[in-house]
Amino acid sequence: MKQLAVTCPNCKKKFNYYSSEFRPFCSEKCRLIDLGQWLTESYTVPVEKLTEEEIQTLEELVHEKNAEEEKKHHH
Ligand SMILES: [Zn+2]
Secondary structure, eight states: OOOOEEEOTTTOOEEEGGGOTTTTSSSHHHHHHHHHHHHHHOTTSOGGGSOHHHHHHHHHHHHHHHHHHHHHHHO
16 A cells, blocks of 8 residues: 555654545544534535534544643643
8 A cells, every 4th residue: 555644634643644434534533523623713615414413523633622622621
């Protein structure tokens, strides 16, 4: 397999570009988090194209991320 070390735009983890199905992200989670940010920052993403399950996952990830941000701000 080809090797190309790239940094995930979400979690900044280094991974092999060719080994990820979710590039430019390292994992589905990072891809969804990024999509979640899109959804929260601007509603230009056609939400109706997502399945209910995907939307639920996104909401959970956004909540998780917001909780993390909250923690950071309190320190
Ligand atoms: Zn990542």
